[in-house]
Amino acid sequence: MNSLVNPVELVDGSVLLHLDDGCDLDLPNLWLRDNCPCDDCRVPQTQEKRFILASVPADLSPSDVTVDSHNLTITWPDSHQSLYPLDTLRALIQPEVKQRHSWPENFTPQTFSWDLFLHDSRVLIEALEEFMRHGVIVITDAPQEPETLELLAPVTGPIRELLFDRIHNVSVEGHVYNIAHTSLGLPPHNDFASYSFPPSVQALHMLHNEVAGGESIIVDGWAVADDLRTDHPDYFQSLCDFAVPFREFDDNNETYAVEPMIRCDSDGKVINLRFSNQLMQMINPQQKGIREFYRAYHELCNRVTDPKYKSTFRLEGGQIILVAAHRVLHAREAFSPTGRRHLQDAYFELDNLVNKLVWLKRQ
Ligand SMILES: [Fe+2]
Ligand SMILES: [Zn+2]
The missing domain is CATH 3.30.2020.30 (NE0471 N-terminal domain-like)
Structure with missing residues (x-):
């Protein structure tokens, strides 16, 4: 000794x-x-x-x-x-540096130009750090060509392919399997709640936006969940415990998952809000805890649509919203389909963006 x-x-x-x-x-x-x-x-x-x-x-x-x-x-x-x-x-034993921050009042996402995002590593580090902090950035001056999202792979890692399409087209013309393919308003949601592990990053690329209305809305889902836990711990617990069915389908595909709406990590930190009014299915009315769940879900719906948590802006042609999709919900106001409106979506995995940021900072 x-x-x-x-x-x-x-x-x-x-x-x-x-x-x-x-x-x-x-x-x-x-x-x-x-x-x-x-x-x-x-x-x-x-x-x-x-x-x-x-x-x-x-x-x-x-x-x-x-x-x-x-x-x-x-x-x-x-x-x-x-x-x-x-x-x-x-x-x-060094305490972990806090990377995530709730959005300040009147938050709008920080913008980064396409060329610098892809070709200037200092700008890219700043963009990825902002993405980890607030869960969203907007890329401007992107090409207005279909399949442009394929070009993000050097930064975002490979596209996470899901059923229906590799790159999803959102317009009123074409394959309609989702409310997004109409001109109706879309309540805040994240995509593919019908997968056990939904994609953790989503890119929404506006190719053309020549319609009146259709403003883009994003919501800080983790801030909603954190505040709900503070104000109504019992509602929060019900949303963590009660499994809900979600389904997305068309003639050739049938995706289905039964999962709670809120997931936490082993420290109790919220890591996933799963919210999709449109994909949620009828629950067995005898399921244990359903009354408590519905009371909690009602409050969650109030908060998800509360202006306090949302940021609204118009996404122009050539702009891409990149969201951390287990955190940030997206929505759209109704529009009048008098001109072209064409959006493409693709999905990625957050682990690959984290990897890119760590690697860049090491250089
Ligand atoms: Fe969506
Ligand atoms: Zn040894």
């Missing part, structure tokens, strides 16, 4: 480490053994873990522990030695 004043202690099931900056760490024995960074326990070329816990007993405990100003060293009963740099341990 070390000669300093108790910098390390063995207690039942873990190693207590008292660092000189006042930081105390409780490191479970199995965690320590699982995270040995040596070349035998890792694949040196890829840094992947090779060691697997099944090779040690559950009550494993160190035979010796020492610490100096740089490293914690542990010797295990089979003589295997593990050395943990203290800086690595300190880095693990």
Whole structure:
């Protein structure tokens, strides 16, 4: 053991480490053994873990522990030695930097020009950081050609293909399988609630907009859910627990998912609001908790349509809205179909945009 004043202690099931900056760490024995960074326990070329816990007993405990100003060293009963740099341990307990922010009052999405978004890495970093913060940006001066969204792949990663179409056309002419293909107003929603894991990013590309009306609306769904939790925790819980059927179909496709409207991560942070009035199906009226669910859903509908959470603007030809689709709902006001209005949609995955941002910042 070390000669300093108790910098390390063995207690039942873990190693207590008292660092000189006042930081105390409780490191479970199995965690320590699982995270040995040596070349035998890792694949040196890829840094992947090779060691697997099944090779040690559950009550494993160190035979010796020492610490100096740089490293914690542990010797295990089979003589295997593990050395943990203290800086690595300190880095693990740094609080996570908050990336997401609710929208300020009178929020409108920040705009970035198509050319810079695709070709200037500094602008792209700024755009992606803004996207992670507020869940939406608008790209301007994009080509007004069909299938332009294919060109986003170097930034957004590959298109997430879903049924119906690879790139979806939204206009009053053509294949009608959704209310979006009419001139009716669309309440706030996210697309493909009828998939177990709906696409997490959506791009809406306006090719031509020559109609009166049809303003675009976006809603900060996470702010709606967070405020609902504060004001009515019981409604929030019902929306997290009660599974709701959603369906989208045409003559050739039948997509169907039964999922709650709100999902949280293991820390209780909202990570997905699933809201689609148009795709929601009739629920078994005997389903346990349905009265409570409907009361909560009524309040959720009030809030999703409340001007407080929405931003309204006109999307012109050559503009693309990019939304984090598990967070931001989109909607449209009714329009009079007196001229051309043609929008194309494609879907991507947020993990790939996060990957791009991390990679760019590393360069
Ligand atoms: Fe939509
Ligand atoms: Zn090892």
